[in-house]
Amino acid sequence: MWKNISIFFKSKQLALFLIILLILIAFIGSIVPQRHTYTPVHFESLMEYNPWLVASDNIGLTNIFSSWMFFVTVIILLFNSAFCTYGMLRLAIRRFGADPVFKGKDPILASQNRAQISTSKRSEESLSQVESTLRSKRYRTSRNKNRIYSEKNRLGVFGVAFFHLCIILVFVAVLYGGAGRMEGKMQIVEGQMLLAQEENYGYLHKPPLFKIPPQDFGIYFEKFNPNYIKSDGTLMGAASKLLIVENETVTTSGFVYSNRQISYNGIKFYQADYGFAPLLLLKNSAGDVLSGSYMPSFYDGDGGYVSQFTPTDTKWYSTATLYPSDVPQSSEFGADVPHNPKIQLTVFEGENELYNGTLVLNESVSIGNVSLGFYDLKYASVISLVSDKGTPILFAGFWLSVASLFTMYFMIPRRIWVEVLRNGNGTFVYIGGKTDRFRSSFEDEFLKIVEEIGEVVKDESD
Amino acid sequence: MSQIEWITYIAASAFYAVSAAIYVFSVVFKKEHWLKYGATCAIFGLVPHSIALLARWIESGHGPYYSMYEVFSSYAWVSVVLFLLSIIRTNKTRFAGLVVMPVSFILMGLGFNVSMEISTVPPSLNSFWLVAHVGFAKLGFGSILIATGMSVLHLLKEREPVRYREFFERFPPIRIMDDLSYQFVAVGFIFLTIMVAAGAIWADQTWGRYWGWDPIEIWSLISWLVYGVYLHLRMNVGWGGKRAAWLMVFNMVILIFSLFATGIVYDGLHSAYMT
Numbered sequence: 172m173w174k175n176i177s178i179f180f181k182s183k184q185l186a187l188f189l190i191i192l193l194i195l196i197a198f199i200g201s202i203v204p205q206r207h208t209y210t211p212v213h214f215e216s217l218m219e220y221n222p223w224l225v226a227s228d229n230i231g232l233t234n235i236f237s238s239w240m241f242f243v244t245v246i247i248l249l250f251n252s253a254f255c256t257y258g259m260l261r262l263a264i265r266r267f268g269a270d271p272v273f274k275g276k277d278p279i280l281a282s283q284n285r286a287q288i289s290t291s292k293r294s295e296e297s298l299s300q301v302e303s304t305l306r307s308k309r310y311r312t313s314r315n316k317n318r319i320y321s322e323k324n325r326l327g328v329f330g331v332a333f334f335h336l337c338i339i340l341v342f343v344a345v346l347y348g349g350a351g352r353m354e355g356k357m358q359i360v361e362g363q364m365l366l367a368q369e370e371n372y373g374y375l376h377k378p379p380l381f382k383i384p385p386q387d388f389g390i391y392f393e394k395f396n397p398n399y400i401k402s403d404g405t406l407m408g409a410a411s412k413l414l415i416v417e418n419e420t421v422t423t424s425g426f427v428y429s430n431r432q433i434s435y436n437g438i439k440f441y442q443a444d445y446g447f448a449p450l451l452l453l454k455n456s457a458g459d460v461l462s463g464s465y466m467p468s469f470y471d472g473d474g475g476y477v478s479q480f481t482p483t484d485t486k487w488y489s490t491a492t493l494y495p496s497d498v499p500q501s502s503e504f505g506a507d508v509p510h511n512p513k514i515q516l517t518v519f520e521g522e523n524e525l526y527n528g529t530l531v532l533n534e535s536v537s538i539g540n541v542s543l544g545f546y547d548l549k550y551a552s553v554i555s556l557v558s559d560k561g562t563p564i565l566f567a568g569f570w571l572s573v574a575s576l577f578t579m580y581f582m583i584p585r586r587i588w589v590e591v592l593r594n595g596n597g598t599f600v601y602i603g604g605k606t607d608r609f610r611s612s613f614e615d616e617f618l619k620i621v622e623e624i625g626e627v628v629k630d631e632s633d
Numbered sequence: 634m635s636q637i638e639w640i641t642y643i644a645a646s647a648f649y650a651v652s653a654a655i656y657v658f659s660v661v662f663k664k665e666h667w668l669k670y671g672a673t674c675a676i677f678g679l680v681p682h683s684i685a686l687l688a689r690w691i692e693s694g695h696g697p698y699y700s701m702y703e704v705f706s707s708y709a710w711v712s713v714v715l716f717l718l719s720i721i722r723t724n725k726t727r728f729a730g731l732v733v734m735p736v737s738f739i740l741m742g743l744g745f746n747v748s749m750e751i752s753t754v755p756p757s758l759n760s761f762w763l764v765a766h767v768g769f770a771k772l773g774f775g776s777i778l779i780a781t782g783m784s785v786l787h788l789l790k791e792r793e794p795v796r797y798r799e800f801f802e803r804f805p806p807i808r809i810m811d812d813l814s815y816q817f818v819a820v821g822f823i824f825l826t827i828m829v830a831a832g833a834i835w836a837d838q839t840w841g842r843y844w845g846w847d848p849i850e851i852w853s854l855i856s857w858l859v860y861g862v863y864l865h866l867r868m869n870v871g872w873g874g875k876r877a878a879w880l881m882v883f884n885m886v887i888l889i890f891s892l893f894a895t896g897i898v899y900d901g902l903h904s905a906y907m908t
Contacts, residue, residue, distance in 0.1 A: 183869045187862065194858050201851040201899075208847070236846045331868070354841065408756040429757035430838045441841045504755050557841040565843060569830035576826060580819040608868070609819075611812035615723075 180254035189248040196244065200235045203227045207234070249342045252335055259332035266328045266584075271311065273318035278588045282603030284614055286621040290598050290628040294591045297600055300627040301589050308620055310587060319589040327607070330579035337575050340568035348561015350380035353438075355556045357390065358467040360448040361549040364391040364416070367438075367556065383558075388417040388435065395445070395550035398505035399428055407431070409445045409506035411552040427554070443555035444469055445506055446476045449493050449514055450547035453482045456540055467551035468493050475515070482543070487525065489518045495548070506550070514545050583608045587620065600628055634749045638688040641681035642706070646741040648678025649713070653734040660731060660789075663800035671730050672720060675713055682710050682741075693751045698767040699758070701747040708771055708892070709740035715775035716782075719817075725805040726813060729782030736778060762835035769828040774892055776821035777860070777885065783814040784881035791875055811873050814881060822860045829857055848899035852891035859884045 179185065204224060206214055214233075218224050224233070231238045279285060290297055294317055302312050302319055310321035355375040357365055365371045367386040377383060391414040399410030410428035414421050415435045425433040427442040434440065452463035462483040468476035468491065475492040482489070496510040511531065518526040518538060525538050535544025587604045602621055606613035652674035659667035686697050686706060697703035697710075716733040719726040787810040790801045804810065832853065833843040844850060863880055866872035872880075 183865070187865060187870070190858055190862050190865070194855055194862075197851045197855050197858070200846060201848050201855075205846060207845075405759060406756065407759065429755070430760045430835075432838065432841070439841060441839075443841075504753070555841050559842075562837060562843060566830070566834060569826070569833065573823060573826055573830065576819075576823045580816075580823065609812055609816050611725075611809040612723075612816065614809075 177254060180250050181258055182251070183255070186248070186251050186255060189244055189251060192244050193248065196235055196241055199232055203232045203235065205233055205235065207236075245342070249339065249346075252339050252342070256332055256335040256339060259335060260329075263328045263332045267325060271313050271320055271322060271325075273313070273315050273320035273588055273590070278586075278605075279590060279601050279603030282588065282605050283610055284604040284617040286602045286617075288600040288602070288621070288625050288628060289596070290600060292598060292628055294593055294598055297591050297598060297628045298589075301591070301600060301624050304620065304623050304627055305587060305589075307623075308616070310585075317591045320586070321589070322584065322586045324582045324584045327578055327582035327584045330575060330582060334572060334575035334579055337568050337572035340571065341565055344561040344565035344568050346561075348559045348565060351378045351558075351560055352376070353378050353383050353556070353558040356443055357554050357556070358551060359390060359392045359554055360465045360467060360551045361392055361395050363465075364389050372556075373553070386436075386438075388415050388422065390414075390440070390554060391416055392552060392554075393424075395506070395552065396426065397508050397550075399426055406504065408504040409442070411442050411445065411550075411554070413440055413554065415440070437560065438556050438558045441555040441557065442552055444553035446470060446551050446553075447493050447495055447507075447509070447512075448549045448551040449478075449491065449512070449545055450549070451480070451491065451514075452535075452544055452546055453485070454535070454542050454544065456542075461541065465547070465549055465551070466491060467553075469551075469553070486520050487518050488520075489516065489543075491516050493548075509548050512548050516543070516545075518543065580608070583613075585613055585616070587617070589624075600624060634751070635688055635692055638685045638692070641685040641688065642741070642744070645678045645680075645682030645685060646738065646745075648674050648681070649709070649734060649738040649741055652678060652730070653738045656730045656734050660800070665800065665803045668727050668730065671734065672717065672727060675717060675730065675734060679710070679713050679717065682706070682713070686710055689751075693754075695754045695758075696764060696767070698764075699754050700750070700752050702744045702749045704893070705740045705744040705747070708774055709737040709744075711771040712737050712740075712775040712778050715772070716779055719779055723813070725809060726779060726783065728786050728804055728810075729779050732782030732785050733778055757839050760835050760838065762831045762838065765831035766828055766835055769824045769831060770892060773821045773824035773828055774888065776817050776824060777888060780814045780817035780821060781881050781885040783810045783817065784878035786810055787814065787878045788875065788882075791878075807874070811877065814878065815867055815873075818860060818863060818881070822857075822864060825853075825857050825860060829853055849891075849895045852887075852895045856884075856888050856891040859887050 204214070204217060209217065218228065227233050231240075235241060275281075292300075298314065298317065298319060302314060302321075305312050305319070305321040308323075310323045311325075312319055312321040353376065355372040357371055358373050359365050366389045369375060393412040393414055396410045396412070399407045401407055407428045407430075410426040412424070412426050413433060414424040415433070416422065423433055423435045425431075427433055427440055429442075432439045432441045446467060446469035448465035448467045450463065450465050453461045455461055462485075466478040466480050468478035471477045471492065475494055477490065477492050479488070479490050481487060492515040493512060494515070495507045495512045497513075498510050513532075514530045516526060516528060516530055516536075517524065526536055526543070528536065530536060530545040532545055532548065535542040583606055585604065585606045587602065590601045592599050592601065602624065604613065604617040604620075652671045655667050655671035655674060659665065659671065689697055689703065689706075693699075697707040712733055716726070716730060719729070786804055787807055790804050790807055790810070793801050805813070832850075836845065837843040863877065863884060866880070867877060
């Protein structure tokens, strides 16, 4: 039973089949729109006009990288890699541990490259000269009577197994990281402090297999810099300064912007998006605040920053589109800097439109016996919190894979056998060589070595 | 675009065109000794091409990787440099110019057909890992282009029409071309691996995830896997010769699509520079 399982998983054809299957799955994933790349609303609208997409969705092709077909392929490939690697490692260890001596029936005859040189020199002298020639080419030699065994790059026998081990490491890192990955997003306004608790996340992906450890820290959004410039003068665009506070102590702080995050307790903090937060207040006729807050608003792709809200104790539904500035902005990649900001406001109660107009800063509008006003403007950011313990292992796996590929292709084991025989016609030097890979470049080296051996063992009378 | 860049880009394209023509005519007219003139023209083209890229770099303040024009130009430059370096290392690859030089010339020509305006690089692209990512993509393409060149020559020699026999005999033996193709793919595969790794690190730094199944990521994985299949077939299944050469041609189509077309076909992370 075990033998059959082992034979099945060790199969190189299985590896090939699975890799090709993976390519096909990836190809399907590239031509069938995938749900994760669209918002649910956008995806539903795509499906309205595309019966093929509906059919694809029904058979799970629109979530292909989360499908059982994909996971089963990857898991079998992981097992296949593990079984193959085990076999490769055993073979490599056996080869690495083998005595570096001339043995076997006739390795020269079985070699890929062969040569024969005649000389009138004595066998002993010829052998010494051949050995020193091989050593000068960085071959390690061992001599046994009239035979020499030489080799170089013995460590290279581990190259293929090492590469496959690294691939397994990458697989394991992805599975481990995926099983424990936490990703959350928080909308936070300049000057606000939010505790890292579930209710404060706008979006939270909990790890499927592991629990999130209790998070007792808070995130304080100290300030926003619309045009952050690094100390070396490079403009990095919009940046948010965050302070991570735990037990009333600032544990870490710094600006987060494109390509820069801060980390604390295994969690990385990124600036996923930024926008504005206008302060909209609902007041009664006496001027008392009934409700209202800073409303995080994000870019609508058309010059405005949109937020939707329902003032408490009302049946209103409101949409506010903020236009932060009436002057052209100087920086192409920085955030807008407020200048005479205004808000396009629509307020509905059920189907009835109560208000549709524009407010500038510190302006309010009366709706019935209350007033709704725009009283302040701050920056807002979306901070992404990510914890993926598999990432460092994955990157280690990547770089080790690169190192293993170098071992595979630049440290290729090469072996040369030499036998010096004397018969009635004189002394003959028989040479055979073999390489694990890239025969043509070995052939060049072999020919040079043969040429040099020919030179050193040639008759002095010549 | 500065005048010096414009003039040197035209000069480089012209030299590459002549070089490509010499390589093609050397096969058509069976003139092996013309090949050295092809390589000489490639060197003559490389000088103004390097000046054009340098001028662009100085003027734009960033490496040649952001606009489609810069992408085409830099891919052509790396391909020609790698090809010339390969000739220095082993003269047997000089025949690969039959593929490398026309492809490089086509890339230069495509550069004329897209916007040559300088675009400002957004801060998210201001990263060492991005430079490594695009740099190794170019190196990977260059190496694999030479490998494909050797495979195409291999296939031509396999067919060997009688009237060309004398000429094809001057090509390296089939097994050597086959082996050289294998070697260049191996090197290219290392570069592609570094490209994928550097891209994943950059994505992790920028978006907090190393892989997002974006179309370009999918196609870079497909490209990596198809060359992985090629190497697996050679090492473990004993493939070589004509079958392996045809697979190389097929894989090259996938690589070209992955590097140059995905940003146009799909709306994704790499669409920004495909203008």
